[in-house]
Amino acid sequence: MARLQEGDPEGIAEAFAERVDWVIADNPAVPWVRPRRTRADVAGHFREVAEGQEADPAGTSIDAVTVDGTEALLSGWLAGTVRATGKTFRSPFTIRLTVENGLIVRYRVVEDALTIAAACTPDARPPRDTADG
Structure with missing residues (x-):
C-alpha cells in the first residue's frame, strides 16, 4: 500500500509476480480497466x-484489512476526478490479494463499476449516490 501512495507505477509493479491472475471487471467506459497478465501490464x-x-486522498481510505496465510482482503473507499470529464466519483472497493514468495500473484478488485463508468462518460449521470458510504 505504501507503493500505491508513492504513485510510482513501476515501483508498484515490483510488488507483483511476473505473471499475475488479475481480475477487474472489464468496462469499456473506463479506459484503464481491462485484462492484465504481466508485471509490465500492472505498471501500465x-x-x-x-x-x-x-x-482524492481525502475521499480514499482503507477501512479493513484481513490476512489469512497467503490471502489478504482490503476494503474501503476510493475517490477521484476523471480528467477527461471533470466528473468526480466515490466507490466502495474490496481487493483480494494472494502473495507467494513475497510477490502478489492474484489481484481481484470489486468496485462500483457503474459509478466509475458514469464519471468517465461525459453525458452519463451516476446510477446512485455512494458518497455516504
Whole structure:
C-alpha cells in the first residue's frame, strides 16, 4: 500500500509476480480497466490510472484489512476526478490479494463499476449516490 501512495507505477509493479491472475471487471467506459497478465501490464494499469484521474486522498481510505496465510482482503473507499470529464466519483472497493514468495500473484478488485463508468462518460449521470458510504 505504501507503493500505491508513492504513485510510482513501476515501483508498484515490483510488488507483483511476473505473471499475475488479475481480475477487474472489464468496462469499456473506463479506459484503464481491462485484462492484465504481466508485471509490465500492472505498471501500465497504474500509469493509466494516474493519467486518467486525479486521486482524492481525502475521499480514499482503507477501512479493513484481513490476512489469512497467503490471502489478504482490503476494503474501503476510493475517490477521484476523471480528467477527461471533470466528473468526480466515490466507490466502495474490496481487493483480494494472494502473495507467494513475497510477490502478489492474484489481484481481484470489486468496485462500483457503474459509478466509475458514469464519471468517465461525459453525458452519463451516476446510477446512485455512494458518497455516504
